[in-house]
Amino acid sequence: MKLNQLEKGQSAIVVIVEASKELKNRFNSFGLVKGVQIYxxxxxxxxxxxxxxxxxxxxxxxxxEAEKIEIKPILDTMDKPSPQEATNxxxxxxx
Amino acid sequence: xxxxxLVGQPNVGKSALINSVGNARLxxxxxxxVTVKKEVVRFSRDGYDxxxxxxxxxxxxxxxxxxxxxxxxxxxxxxYDLILNVVDSTNIERNLYLTTELxxxxxxxxxxxxxxxxxxxxxxxxxxxxxxxxLGVECVKTSAxxxxxIDDIIHAMIASYNRKTNPFHLQFSEVFExxxxxxxxxxxxxxxxxxxxxxxxAIKLLREDRNAYLRFREEPIWIELQPIVNEGFQHLYLxxxxxxxxxxxxxxxxxxxxxxxxxxxxFKKQLKQGVTDKIDALLMHQFVGLPIFLFLMWGLFQLxxxxxxxxxxxxxxxxxxxxxxxKSFLGDSEFSSVIADGAIAGVGAVVLFxxxxxxxxxxxxxxxxxxYMSRVAFLLDGFFHKFGLHGKSxxxxxTGFGCxxxxxxxxxxxxxxxxxxxxxxxxxxxxxxxxxPIYVLFVGAFFAEHHAGNILFLIYISGALxxxxxxxxxxxxxxxxxxxxxxxxxxxxxxxxxxxxWHTVSAQAMMYLxxxxxxxxxxxxxxxxxxxxxxxxxxxxxxxxxxxxANNKEAIQALNNELxxxxxxxxxxxxxxxxxxxxxxxxxxxxxxxxALETGLAAxxxxxxxxxxxxxxxxxxxxxxxxxxxxxxxxVSLASGISFIVFVMIYLPCLxxxxxxxxxxxxxxxxxxxxxxxxxxxxVLSFLAFTLxxxxx
Numbered sequence: 166m167k168l169n170q171l172e173k174g175q176s177a178i179v180v181i182v183e184a185s186k187e188l189k190n191r192f193n194s195f196g197l198v199k200g201v202q203i204y205x206x207x208x209x210x211x212x213x214x215x216x217x218x219x220x221x222x223x224x225x226x227x228x229x230e231a232e233k234i235e236i237k238p239i240l241d242t243m244d245k246p247s248p249q250e251a252t253n254x255x256x257x258x259x260x
Numbered sequence: 261x262x263x264x265x266l267v268g269q270p271n272v273g274k275s276a277l278i279n280s281v282g283n284a285r286l287x288x289x290x291x292x293x294v295t296v297k298k299e300v301v302r303f304s305r306d307g308y309d310x311x312x313x314x315x316x317x318x319x320x321x322x323x324x325x326x327x328x329x330x331x332x333x334x335x336x337x338x339x340y341d342l343i344l345n346v347v348d349s350t351n352i353e354r355n356l357y358l359t360t361e362l363x364x365x366x367x368x369x370x371x372x373x374x375x376x377x378x379x380x381x382x383x384x385x386x387x388x389x390x391x392x393x394x395l396g397v398e399c400v401k402t403s404a405x406x407x408x409x410i411d412d413i414i415h416a417m418i419a420s421y422n423r424k425t426n427p428f429h430l431q432f433s434e435v436f437e438x439x440x441x442x443x444x445x446x447x448x449x450x451x452x453x454x455x456x457x458x459x460x461x462a463i464k465l466l467r468e469d470r471n472a473y474l475r476f477r478e479e480p481i482w483i484e485l486q487p488i489v490n491e492g493f494q495h496l497y498l499x500x501x502x503x504x505x506x507x508x509x510x511x512x513x514x515x516x517x518x519x520x521x522x523x524x525x526x527f528k529k530q531l532k533q534g535v536t537d538k539i540d541a542l543l544m545h546q547f548v549g550l551p552i553f554l555f556l557m558w559g560l561f562q563l564x565x566x567x568x569x570x571x572x573x574x575x576x577x578x579x580x581x582x583x584x585x586x587k588s589f590l591g592d593s594e595f596s597s598v599i600a601d602g603a604i605a606g607v608g609a610v611v612l613f614x615x616x617x618x619x620x621x622x623x624x625x626x627x628x629x630x631x632y633m634s635r636v637a638f639l640l641d642g643f644f645h646k647f648g649l650h651g652k653s654x655x656x657x658x659t660g661f662g663c664x665x666x667x668x669x670x671x672x673x674x675x676x677x678x679x680x681x682x683x684x685x686x687x688x689x690x691x692x693x694x695x696x697p698i699y700v701l702f703v704g705a706f707f708a709e710h711h712a713g714n715i716l717f718l719i720y721i722s723g724a725l726x727x728x729x730x731x732x733x734x735x736x737x738x739x740x741x742x743x744x745x746x747x748x749x750x751x752x753x754x755x756x757x758x759x760x761x762w763h764t765v766s767a768q769a770m771m772y773l774x775x776x777x778x779x780x781x782x783x784x785x786x787x788x789x790x791x792x793x794x795x796x797x798x799x800x801x802x803x804x805x806x807x808x809x810a811n812n813k814e815a816i817q818a819l820n821n822e823l824x825x826x827x828x829x830x831x832x833x834x835x836x837x838x839x840x841x842x843x844x845x846x847x848x849x850x851x852x853x854x855x856a857l858e859t860g861l862a863a864x865x866x867x868x869x870x871x872x873x874x875x876x877x878x879x880x881x882x883x884x885x886x887x888x889x890x891x892x893x894x895x896v897s898l899a900s901g902i903s904f905i906v907f908v909m910i911y912l913p914c915l916x917x918x919x920x921x922x923x924x925x926x927x928x929x930x931x932x933x934x935x936x937x938x939x940x941x942x943x944v945l946s947f948l949a950f951t952l953x954x955x956x957x
Contacts, residue, residue, distance in 0.1 A: 186506055187324065188745045193510045194320035195749060196354040210546055213642030214651075216750060221351045223750035225638040227645065230745055 166238060168203065169215065169231035176204045177236035184233040192234075195224050203236065261309045262421050265335060268346035269358055270317030271631070271751040273374050275299070276404035276760055277346055278314055281414075297767065305414050308421075312344070319749075321361045325675035335365060342368035342420055344413070349379035349386055349401070350752075352525060356517035359395065363430040366460040368423070369397045370416045377403040383528035391524040396429025405757075428459040432512050435499045439466060439492035446488050450481055465489050466496070468505055536631075536752045543632070549639050557658060560623040564662055568615040575615070579608030598788060606784020609863060610916055611773070613665050618769050620659060620666045624673065625764045627655075629756035633673060634748055641746055647728045648735025650679040650746065657683065657727070660690030661720070664917035667692075668924045669768065676744045682734055684925050688913050688938060689727025691720050694864035698908050701868055705892040706901045723909050730941070772920075783915050787862050790832040799826060824873050833858065847907065847946045848900030848954075857907060863914040898957060903950035910942035 171177055179201050182189055196219050197203070206216040206223060216225050268274040278284070284303040299314040315334055316327030323329040335343070345362050347355040352373070362369055373379075373388055392399040398416040402409030431437065443462040447454075454461050464472035466489070476482045500508045543549055583600045590596030627633045633652065641651030652673050660667035667687045674680040691699075696716075703715050803823040810816045828834050829851075837855030844854045852874035860867040868888075875891040892901070912918060912935055922931040 184745075187322075188747070190320065190322050190506065190510070191324055191745055191747050193514075194322070194354075194357060195747065196357065196514075198510060198514045206540075207544060208546070209639060209642050210550075211642055213645065214638050214746070216544070216638060220353060222354050224747060225634060225641075225750055226745075226747045227641065230747060 166236055167232050168217070168234040168236050169212075169228045171205045171236070171238065173205050173207050176202060176239045178202055178239065180235040180237050182234050184230070188230065188233070196220060196222055197224065197234070202239070261311055262342070262417065263340040264310060264312045264417065265338070265340045265343045266312050266314045266346065267331060267335070267343055267358070267362060268317060268374075269319050269348065269355055270749065271754075272317070272346050272348040272355065273404045274317065274346045275314060275763070276757055277372060277374055277402060277410075278312060279759055279763065280404050280407045280410055297771075299767075306418060308418055310414075310417070313338075313340070318358065320358055326677060327675060335362075335367075340367075342370060342417060344370050344372060344417065346372045346374050346402075349373045349375050350382055350384055352384070352386065353517050353521045356520055357513050360430065360513045360516050363395065363397070364460070364463060366426065366428055366456055368420045368426055369429075370413065370420050371395070371397055371399045372402045372409070372413050373399055374402050374404060376401045376409065377406050385526040385528060387524045391520060394520050394523060396427065426457075428457050430463075431516075433515060435495065436466075436512060439495055442492060443485075443488055446485065450484075452481070466492055466505075467509060534752075539753050540635070544635055544638070549635075553636055553639055557655070560620070563623070564616055564620045564659075564666075568619050571615040572612055575608070575612050579604060579611070582608070597792070598785060602785040602788030603781055606788075607781055609784070613663060613916065614769060614773065616663055617666045617669070617772055618765060620662075620670065621765050621768045622761065624655065624670060625761045626756060628673065629754070629760060629764075631751040631753045634750045637746075637748065638750065645746070647732045648739065649683060649728075649731050650674055650676070650744075653679070653683040656687055657690055657724075660687040660692060661724075662693055664688060664690075664692050664913040665772075665920050668917060668920045669772065671924060678739055678741070678744055681925060681930070682731060682739050684921060684930075685734060685934060685937070686727040686731045687921075688917075688934070689723050689730060689910065691723045691909055692864070692913060692917075694914065695908055697868045698860075698864065699905060701871070701889065701892065702901050702905050705889045705896070706898050719905065719909060726910070783862070783919070787833075787859075787915075790836075791828060791859075793832055794830070796827060796830055799823075821873070828855070828870075828873060846950070847903045847943065848897060848950045849904065850895075853896070853900070853904060857904075857911070860908070861912060861915060861918075863916070864908070867908070899950050899953035902953050903946040906949045907942045907946040910945060911938050 166177075168177070168179075179197065179199055181199060182192055182197070184192065192198070201219050204218045206218050208215050212228055214225060214227055215231055216223060217231075218224070266274060266278060278299075278301050281301065281303055284301045287300045287302070297316075301310075301312045301314065303310050313334070315331040318325075318328040318331040321328070321332045321335065323332055334340075343362055343365070345359055347359065359369075359371060371392075373386055373391075379386065386401070388399040388401055398420060400409055400413045400416050402413055432440065440459060440462045443465060444458045447458045447461065452458065452461075456464075461472060476485060496505075496508055497503050500511065502508065543552060583604050586600040586604060587596050590599065624633075627636065636654065637651030639651070640654050644651055644653055653671075655673060656667045656670040659670050664687055667690070668684060671680050671683050671687070674683055699716055699719055700712075703712050703719075707715050800823065803819055803826075807816055807819050807823075810819060829837075834851075834855060836858060837851045840854050840858070841849075841851045844857070849857070852871070855874060856867045856870040859870045871892070872888055875888065875895060896904070913921075918931055918934075921934060922928060925931070925934075
């Protein structure tokens with residue numbers, strides 16, 4: 166399954182990133198690597214762009230790029246990030 | 261002098277940290293050859309002189325954006341004593357990726373664990389001692405907001421600077437270390453001498469670093485070294501189940517960061533919905549998000565050009581006064597004219613835009629520092645991507661409707677070269693405010709009053725649509741290639757620091773004044789010269805006599821106009837106008853319209869004034885004066901008029917904008933392209949407009 170096929174609120178584990186070297190390095194520097202847990206924050210209109218979260222980092226990417234990321238969905242956490250990820254979640258300092 | 265390279269990922273509070281060092285002197289400039297801002301901070305502490313170079317924020321040491329390229333090149337080639345790596349404590353794992361890359365450089369390194377205050381609130385506890393031991397470098401907790409840890413970091417830098425040895429700290433996985441060890445022990449046996457440590461050299465060999473290979477290729481030792489390295493590769497391929505060395509290294513880096521976090525960081529708090537989530541629920545909403553953004557943009561735009569026009573009037577009045585004062589002080593001479601009408605008027609025209617620039621950049625700085633800019637790109641990218649543009653292109657393009665000068669500067673928010681150039685090329689299609697008087701004049705001359713508003717709207721809209729189409733065409737031809745990836749971080753929302761905003765805006769304003777000012781000064785003097793020379797003393801004397809003999813004001817006015825017309829027609833500028841007549845003839849322009857267009861290269865406001873002079877009126881014509889409208893209607897056909905409007909819509913913006921374009925695009929070459937490109941499109945479309953209108957009427 167590819168990352169762009171996930172719905173808002175779903176989580177998954179990244180299986181493999183099959184992209185050009187440049188894009189792969191880019192993903193990498195944001196922490197998007199094999200084995201990390203990824204959570205879908207939302208889509209833009211027409212699902213052309215999506216927002217995902219890895220640990221504490223939110224990343225925006227195009228659907229065409231998300232297509233290059235093979236994932237394995239985590240089924241039992243359809244609506245909430247997993248507990249271990251939850252501990253990493255932010256709360257803004259200006260609360 | 262301790263020279264320090266300041267490195268960190270974007271949004272880690274790097275600049276804020278440096279700004280919180282007391283008694284520092286700041287110098288702002290550019291990295292050579294690029295428009296990336298270079299800030300150098302100097303200060304003294306404990307008997308040491310520090311010089312900190314603030315390198316642009318980079319996620320990793322690649323060359324994806326100009327910023328990252330600048331940082332990478334600086335770290336590779338520049339002369340510095342140690343690296344200060346600023347890390348966001350609330351997002352430490354990802355930040356450590358960059359730190360591991362810095363460790364691989366084998367330079368002296370100090371890590372500042374910044375945003376400690378936020379980390380504490382979020383329940384992130386970092387054992388900095390342990391982390392320091394693990395990475396083999398000193399780690400210090402700091403907070404730019406609360407100004408804590410600043411002294412500690414300075415002491416750490418002094419200690420690191422005074423340390424004689426610089427052992428290699430980076431510890432890879434066992435498999436990897438084993439292969440490195442093989443190569444190192446071989447190099448040791450062979451007593452290979454090297455500037456960097458043998459371990460760093462071995463890593464470079466395993467990373468297939470070009471320079472490392474070039475070093476060995478010519479030496480006999482290569483015969484023996486090659487099989488060892490090769491064997492290393494085979495082991496790694498087998499172990500990692502891939503032949504992509506980048507993958508292998510990225511895996512290593514990720515494992516290293518993950519391991520370090522697991523051992524030294526504790527997350528103590530449970531999930532609660534952060535402010536960012538709440539704000540995003542509204543601002544990133546599928547349906548409400550876009551309207552909110554458009555409203556904010558509209559506000560910024562209004563502010564830029566409405567509020568901006570108030571000080572603009574003062575500046576204008578000030579320069580008019582200055583010109584008059586200079587003239588009366590220096591008397592009526594050539595020298596006084598070149599100073600007043602040439603230099604001061606030209607510089608005045610540049611300073612005039614300063615309020616716009618300041619307000620606009622204040623707005624952009626707010627958008628960027630709060631973290632909203634990335635959301636904007638997210639919302640708009642879908643639409644703009646269809647035309648080969650980037651979501652962030654929106655802001656420079658909209659600004660272009662006000663004035664091209666700040667618009668070109670606003671394109672800096674685009675980090676990728678190709679995206680930025682493409683945007684720069686089509687900003688001119690958004691009709692700027694200075695073209696409005698020309699449109700008003702011609703629309704007024706040829707269309708009924710109740711249609712004027714619609715026609716004006718049509719002009720603006722068709723310009724914008726044309727621009728977007730052109731972007732698509734350019735993307736398919738000149739800027740052809742794979743789409744640049746659109747992957748970016750959406751930083752947390754943060755309250756901007758006033759100090760930082762002031763700092764950014766004032767730096768932009770200064771750079772604008774300094775660079776554009778010098779170019780404009782030169783160019784204005786040149787244009788003054790072209791429109792005033794060669795002199796016609798005899799003709800002038802004739803007219804002087806006639807004017808003295810004239811008995812009423814109108815006759816004097818008429819004679820003055822005649823003289824001005826004669827002088828302009830016979831100046832170098834007039835000659836150029838006549839010479840270019842054949843070029844413009846197919847579009848239906850006479851030499852006067854040609855000259856008007858050419859003076860419009862200096863500033864679009866000048867077009868109306870020039871037409872006024874050339875069609876025999878006083879020099880202070882405005883678009884409201886009925887006289888000029890009548891004259892245009894009498895002298896210019898409808899087809900020529902429409903064709904003129906089309907040409908004005910498309911051709912090169914004013915001199916000030918052209919100079920800024922050149923600087924932002926990165927060279928004369930691009931200005932040349934832009935000139936040819938816009939002129940060709942303008943000519944072809946004007947020709948079509950002219951022929952079509954003629955055919956219909």
